[in-house]
Amino acid sequence: MKLQDIATFVVGNPPPGFGGRYFVFVKLTTACGISGVGEAYGVPFEPHLVARLIEDVFARYGAGTDPHDIEALWRRAYSSGFTQHPDLTMSGVLSALEMACWDIVGKAAGQPVHKLLGGRVHETLRTYTYIYPRPGDRTDVYHDPDLAAERAAEYLSLGFTALKFDPAGPYSAFDGRQLSLEALDLSERFARQLREAVGSRADLLFGTHGQMTAAGAIRLARRLEPYDPLWLEEPVPPDAPEEMAKVARATSIPIATGERLATKYDFARLLDCGAAAILQVNLGRVGGLLEAKKIAGMAEARHVQIAPHLYCGPVVGAANIQLAACSPNFLILEGIEDWGGFHAQILKKPIHFEQGNVIPSDEPGLGVELDEDVARANPYTGTMLHLEMTQHPVR
Structure with missing residues (x-):
């Protein structure tokens, strides 16, 4: 079993918007046709750029690998660019990919991830x-x-x-x-x-x-x-x-x-x-x-x-x-x-x-399936980040 394809979705969260302004989802598919979904949370960059980051990390460390080999994927991404240090951007990207791998592994085994x-x-x-x-x-x-x-x-x-x-x-x-x-x-x-x-x-x-x-x-x-x-x-x-x-x-x-x-x-x-x-x-x-x-x-x-x-x-x-x-x-x-x-x-x-x-x-x-039609029908077109802090001191 090898990971082959990736698709990303940047989805606007319509009013009332509970849960944030948008969601960034990823879908990985193996060469044998099993798909899994993941999601990145709170990466502090424009979400379409986050989708590109996910695609880049997949191309470097995920494509062609066995989705069961989660420890190896994790260490390679965690160490990317000679870092080996907690980084919220890489960790969010890696979370989405790792989550999708577990979804695939569970489906291949016929078992929920837990x-x-x-x-x-x-x-x-x-x-x-x-x-x-x-x-x-x-x-x-x-x-x-x-x-x-x-x-x-x-x-x-x-x-x-x-x-x-x-x-x-x-x-x-x-x-x-x-x-x-x-x-x-x-x-x-x-x-x-x-x-x-x-x-x-x-x-x-x-x-x-x-x-x-x-x-x-x-x-x-x-x-x-x-x-x-x-x-x-x-x-x-x-x-x-x-x-x-x-x-x-x-x-x-x-x-x-x-x-x-x-x-x-x-x-x-x-x-x-x-x-x-x-x-x-x-x-x-x-x-x-x-x-x-x-x-x-x-x-x-x-x-x-x-x-x-x-x-x-x-x-x-x-x-x-x-x-x-x-x-x-x-x-x-x-x-x-x-x-x-x-x-x-x-x-x-x-x-x-x-x-x-x-x-x-x-x-x-994971026990859920993304409705891709709904995802594509609700693209995020804003400019603000998922969450933002007040930009001046509060007295």
Whole structure:
């Protein structure tokens, strides 16, 4: 079995655009006609250029090779150009290719990927969602704790037992910083009113995106502790795990992080520092399924849990599900509401969501098939990146 052909798809995510402005998918096909799909997350360049990067790496290291030889593909790409260092661009590109190889390997074996990575240990996967806006909202649910509390009740009716929110204000290219008193007050109000709304029926996941210094995050955490969040997410920028460890030691709230980290080497530093209790690997950035399984194993040895991150498309979502299903230390899975909308439309068969849980597929490979007609009918024509930070300091 040899890899022969590649196709890439840069797909615009239509309104409301939950999951980002666009998705970058790849399809690999072997000489014997088996195809597999993958997805790159958050590569910080124009997405059509990202598609070309994927094609270039495939031509150099993938074409003509056996898709089973994932370790060899990984090491060659990781070392490309005399690098051998975690690189978010290469890691995102490699994640998409590696994911597609696993999809092919599973289909060739007639088994879902989780069966090839140790076998299923979780029959259902608990999921959470952000508290998202809706058409006709009277205010911005991201900044209105009253509306957020009302919306939380709607999510609970769908079976969710965990909800995420991020009221701490914009994230900037100049962070970390001290949050303003106004932002601290609003964050505390959100936590208090959501806890009053959901009681003990749901966990609260307090999301931040590296806005704070360690000292600033500790100030925020002390305000949040009375409301017992399941986690405080990425309280400081991801480039200094030693600083994040200061926050972890100063609060009773578990620290979750990892969406902006890549490879076992980044996560080893995090674990060595004792910086997090929950690792949010994103399968479209971390280096792929096998790399994420290694990270999950490293975490398991330290009694740290995993909560796969998803703010992208459903192919990464499907890979997250495969990892979660076979990882003993799985905690919870991020989803985009109930996995409906465009995330369902672009798949031939949607991911199975049931009362706040995902039911892992028993279909061979990743368990999803990209609807290429839908992908081609929704090209991305914008100029902005998947996510962008505020370009000036926030006071």
